[in-house]
Amino acid sequence: MRLLCLSDIHGHADALAAVLAAADRRGYSKLLVAGDLCFPGPEPLETWRRLTQVQAVTVQGTGDRALATLDIAKVVPRSEHERTRLSRLSEVRTELGQLILARLSRLPTTHRIDLEDGSELLLVHGSPVDPFEPFSHEMTDEEMFALVGDDPADIIVCGGSHVPFDRMVQGVRIINVGSVGEAPSGAGITGGHADATIIETHKAGIEVEQIAVPLGKAA
Template identity: 85%
Template structure:
């Protein structure tokens, strides 16, 4: 019988444990063996600490996203906000830091920017928030193949699982399969930040010696999710 391994691939949870719970409920009904999370774990959502606890309890494989790096390293005292929105984000950053505490902030700061793993068919998967050239510069769904190729670098792996841009897609560029898993916590198409999001994105990646199959699912959320 053909051995299959199902990977649960997530990104951009942004501290929304309610949305995380919704996608996990769907994934658990389908079954999976490992969880891969392409960064932006805790900021700016309402439950950063519980989000971190859930991910670590499940022994998820985590890489660092832009928000994770900001939580761990940004010197707020040196940032001058240019708008009320930026001021609000900095205030929320400070609040999330307080809730997480220094130990977790240090762990966020030590997260790797990439993770590589071998798949059953002999190919290699690269988990990254953004892209191989720059872990914090994402592939976007509306980029041309040429624009995406410029972000592949010299050793991109066969399959790239990434996030950052919040819009899921599955594209082949120069022989590399780029799977952007979208966003759990801030998927576009909802009512906007602070007013709820209509759905959360989850990707199931099934691997076997026959190759890789990708299924991308939009999990409905209530208005208060």
């Protein structure tokens, strides 16, 4: 099985299209997306449509939960940045419509896959202890293992922190797939890149390849 693993698209449909085009050339059997699908980028509806078209397996991220459940009327912005984000949240809700918002609200926070070698893969936006608290590449092994908790998964595929990494922590392999739409390099900006991870699974274990897909002028 060949898994294409993404996260944090944030409504950047063009970046998603670039990643899918690159992945199509390599080939993959299933698309896994670790949340934060549509907000706050410029094309939330097209992003949702494309993920639906390719039958992506998705879990709920922080932005997805906010879109589906946040009561904007009860939020008092503390800065111009927060005011702008709330305004954009309202715009994205309008563009997506109630049916898609309801589907976002029903997205699971985790998804589990049994692999050919007998191990279990967990897809989550953040971490097993808290689906909305991400692992960071800057954490110590002890800090990471605290977020693993007593979850039985052998492999954790996650996003949230926007920086890809692949680490073994006390017998658990943690693979952060980075960000399609808001990578620190400037994904969604001309000349930046989007992150993607390909996981090849077989009876002997897994092989992991983390790639940067050029965007804009860098493509």
